[in-house]
Amino acid sequence: MTEAPLRRDAARNRERLLTAASELFAERGLNVTLNDIAHRAGVGVGTAYRRFANKEEVIDALFEQRLQDVIAVAHEALTSTDALDGLVTFLERSLHMQFGNRGLTEIMNSPQLGRERVNQTRDRIAPLLTQLVDRAKEQRTIRPDFEQSDLFFVQMALAAIIDSTRELAPDLYRRYLTMWLDGIRSPRSDFTPLPTTALSADQTHKVVTQKRRS
Amino acid sequence: MTEAPLRRDAARNRERLLTAASELFAERGLNVTLNDIAHRAGVGVGTAYRRFANKEEVIDALFEQRLQDVIAVAHEALTSTDALDGLVTFLERSLHMQFGNRGLTEIMNSPQLGRERVNQTRDRIAPLLTQLVDRAKEQRTIRPDFEQSDLFFVQMALAAIIDSTRELAPDLYRRYLTMWLDGIRSPRSDFTPLPTTALSADQTHKVVTQKRRS
DNA sequence: CAGAAGCGGATAGCAAGCCTCCGCTTACCG
DNA sequence: CGGTAAGCGGAGGCTTGCTATCCGCTTCTG
Numbered sequence: 001m002t003e004a005p006l007r008r009d010a011a012r013n014r015e016r017l018l019t020a021a022s023e024l025f026a027e028r029g030l031n032v033t034l035n036d037i038a039h040r041a042g043v044g045v046g047t048a049y050r051r052f053a054n055k056e057e058v059i060d061a062l063f064e065q066r067l068q069d070v071i072a073v074a075h076e077a078l079t080s081t082d083a084l085d086g087l088v089t090f091l092e093r094s095l096h097m098q099f100g101n102r103g104l105t106e107i108m109n110s111p112q113l114g115r116e117r118v119n120q121t122r123d124r125i126a127p128l129l130t131q132l133v134d135r136a137k138e139q140r141t142i143r144p145d146f147e148q149s150d151l152f153f154v155q156m157a158l159a160a161i162i163d164s165t166r167e168l169a170p171d172l173y174r175r176y177l178t179m180w181l182d183g184i185r186s187p188r189s190d191f192t193p194l195p196t197t198a199l200s201a202d203q204t205h206k207v208v209t210q211k212r213r214s
Numbered sequence: 215m216t217e218a219p220l221r222r223d224a225a226r227n228r229e230r231l232l233t234a235a236s237e238l239f240a241e242r243g244l245n246v247t248l249n250d251i252a253h254r255a256g257v258g259v260g261t262a263y264r265r266f267a268n269k270e271e272v273i274d275a276l277f278e279q280r281l282q283d284v285i286a287v288a289h290e291a292l293t294s295t296d297a298l299d300g301l302v303t304f305l306e307r308s309l310h311m312q313f314g315n316r317g318l319t320e321i322m323n324s325p326q327l328g329r330e331r332v333n334q335t336r337d338r339i340a341p342l343l344t345q346l347v348d349r350a351k352e353q354r355t356i357r358p359d360f361e362q363s364d365l366f367f368v369q370m371a372l373a374a375i376i377d378s379t380r381e382l383a384p385d386l387y388r389r390y391l392t393m394w395l396d397g398i399r400s401p402r403s404d405f406t407p408l409p410t411t412a413l414s415a416d417q418t419h420k421v422v423t424q425k426r427r428s
Numbered sequence: 429c430a431g432a433a434g435c436g437g438a439t440a441g442c443a444a445g446c447c448t449c450c451g452c453t454t455a456c457c458g
Numbered sequence: 459c460g461g462t463a464a465g466c467g468g469a470g471g472c473t474t475g476c477t478a479t480c481c482g483c484t485t486c487t488g
Binding site: 220221223224227252257258259260261264 | 432433434435436437438
């Protein structure tokens, strides 16, 4: 239960592994193997498996921090007096992080990766988004039929673009973010009625939680 | 080289295989195995492999038709006098097809699946989209900075939503299509300048052609 | 009814990824 | 400095999932 103090070389290798993992997750996403990580860190596979029982543990160790970053961005966005500005800033920054870190997109959308600690952290993001949206609706700077869960799906949609244009046109997603924001901004008289109601928090959670692919 | 006329039972089984493949592609996407297909068709694996050398051949046989359908929709959209109407119709119909057929999304975005025939067919779609967009720009019913390649990326983004909400909220993607269309429609004075230029046809082609995932 | 054509599915082959095991090396403490 | 527990490395075993073949049996067709 208590921590066994690591030998110096062991501690060094642990750091190396974490660094390597972080780089690999950022550039290739979460489905790299512990072998890949060990190799990049310049240590043997055995070492990697002695330090972390499996990939989950590495993810858990690394992504709690990343998600805290997202939370921080959301908090900052809430300090903006213009609520819509805050919302836009949040989206831009959060998507920018996802652009810089492929693994982040995956961990935000697939909760079977990572475990409790990460999951709890992720769950703390939702209420912040609610506030962000509610404020903008009060200020009437966003279309009234906009819902919190819409934020999630827009991020998901743009993440798909980010993912496919990462090398060739890394900024392209901002083009579509802008177009879409133009469809959101109020005041304006001619919004097209939305054909479907937004998903509730529960339903959205189900989407996030469902098994991926087939 | 010349066709050997199939025995009656063989021909029947070939049809069954094609039907089964079509169903499976629609509901599970393209990464089903020939074994799956054979099983669903109620024939042995051997039969499947005797009829089709590999999955490519089945895909090729089936998806040329599906792509022809998309072409037909595009042509029809071009007959509409209101160009924007046509464009919207095209998007709705084409996305609806993608909603109903998971494999279609994959084949439209990943050209290493399917071979020449399918690829040629896919290439015939692009010029139609150009026309669709150009007409709308001439009629000034769409924002002037809109480009043809934008259509592709919007479809890609919405396809991501379709894919994740297929069972739970099959219509949800229409919500985001509508919002996005509200950001596109002209005349209107307050379009936000787009931060990035659209991709050229060549660049878009590269995005489509690049290897997928890692 | 002969025999060519077709059938089926067990099974070999292959590719990836996960993880363990064990002989060797190294840091640490007295 | 020397003994020893801790740590190291990576070959290789195991599993999973898919591809593709082979060959004894069945069925169609003339």
